[in-house]
Amino acid sequence: MLKYIKSDLPASIVVFFVALPLCLGIALASGAPLFSGVIAGIIGGIVVGALSGSKVGVSGPAAGLAAIVLTAIGSLGGYENFLVAVVLGGAIQLLFGVLKAGIIGYYFPSSVIKGMLTGIGIIIILKQIPHFFGYDTEPEGADSFIEMSGENTFSAILNMFNNITIGSMIIGIIGLGIILLWDKVLSKKAKFFQVIQGPLVAVVIGIAYFAVTSGMETFAILPKHLVSVPIPEDATSFFNQFSFPNFGAITNPEVWITAFTIALVASLETLLCVEATDKIDPHKNVTPTNRELLAQGTGNILSGLVGGLPITQVIVRSSANIQSGGRTKLSAIIHGFLLLISVIIIPTLLNMIPLSVLAAILLVVGFKLAKPSLFKKMFALGWKQSVPFTVTVVGIVFTDLLVGISLGLLVGIIVILLKSYQNSHFLHIEDKSNGKHKIKMTLAEEVTFFNKGAILKELYSLPRDTYLELNLMKTRYLDNDIIEILDDFAFKAKERNIDIKLVSKRGVVENPESFFEFFRHRPKSSLSLS
Secondary structure, three states, X not given: OHHHHHHXXXXXXXXXXXXXXXXXXXXXXXXXXXXXHHHHHHHHHHHHHHHOOOOOOOEEXXXXXXXXXXXXXXXXXXXXXXXXXXXXXXXXXXXXXXXXXXXXHHHOOHHHHHHHHHHHHHHHHHHHHHHHOOOOXXXXXXXXXXXXXXXXXXHHHHHHOOOOOHHHHHHHHHHHHHHXXXXXXXXXXXXXXXXXXXXXXXHHHHHHHHHHHOOOOOOOOOHHHEOOOOOOOOHHHHHOOOOOOOHHHHHOHHHHHHHHHHHHHHHHHHXXXXXXXXXXXXXXXXXXXXXXXXXXHHHHHHHHHOOOOOEEEOHHHHHHHHHOOOOOOHHHHHHHHHHHHHHHHOHHHHOOOEHHHHHHHHHHHHHHHOOHHHHHHHHHOOHHHHHHHHHHHHHHHHOOHHHHHHHHHHHHHHHHHHHHHHOOEEEEEEEOHHHOEEEEEEEOOEEOHHHHHHHHHHHHOOOOOEEEEEEOOOOOEEOHHHHHHHHHHHHHHHHOOOEEEEEEOOEEEEOOOOHHHHOOOOOOOOEEOO
């Protein structure tokens, strides 16, 4: 890992600045202690980062679980009882990993993954615009269309215009200018500008601006527009920020239901993020998904034991890591240590960082995820790619991440069914002479129950007095449902004077009495013809 330390160290600093407000904001949105988000970020970086097989993925608390956490804390009777569910959820994730459930991650359609990346990019931009101008009613890291304040994503932007904070806006614009100048110009001029990242310079300038303008009536930035890290007075008060699970609640069935919900949602969100992260990784590394579930499960067990929120791999931090040049898991690990060291040693300094500067960093991250060129590319691929993509994007923007992805997956499955319906067979009318229709039907390589409707429609629309050649030479797999259809049709074919010639690798037969007998096939299983 040390081979790429020159790339990983600067990237880890950028990820740290992105992760810090998100950890605090997600904890606030979850109704949990602020420090619980930081704990999850630290464990997600150090522990999960070390155990994971992902080179560029970054883990921590996720906005997608905030609503579940908020509800569970209330229904389970307190945060300590909820932590039991986090520990059990981690154990269930370990079981998922042992059972190799990570293979599910390979079955998410590419159009949905790209829609997820684009939707998250748009949400980042829309959610950060108010913070950029100093309107901080919503916690950082929120992704739901309906916000905690009662506003929605778009009404918050409209209300922002009547609540602009001059100081936040000025340093936000300066910070964004610095980041863009670094990214587009200076980083190409000298290696120094690649080692010292633009976001770090923007944050330092932001702290300096806060210090210089403190006390000014117009240009000062008030504490509510700054990062807010809990500041312990001494070692005792620091350790008092940790909470521990009340294992007396383990017999409560609701705790187990919550644990399974956390395990399922966190695992799905992680697998989606793994697919998305691997897709945007310029070095095309492939993450072992089962190992990722084991790493996430271990992280959640530890997080629950010391008072942290549930952990998943998260796309915002992961994409920030990739965009900043991160090459190995060392970047994620260092970012975890930076979180740990900073909240112990320099919490006061952290609380001088304007939220608008961090919003500027996230605006750039969001734009790189939602480039307009991607829309053009997806629509050029046709409706089978563009429809699931668009539904995912719109769903994420107008609901939240999990609902948007679910809608995209549902549409993606419908598209697959339509494609399967259309591509199950090829029909060719060869001859109509002598009063006998001669038709050749060639079945596809894989024919499953998805194809029942198309094949049924075709068979039962054949006219009387037809000679049907049913060609299965290319078919490697024939589902039991299809064989049943053929068997039933053979019976009806006699009534309609339809002759059937069956051509397959098992031989050629005219008007088989039974398709099951021809394939020497038991009705309860399916047929492999390879």
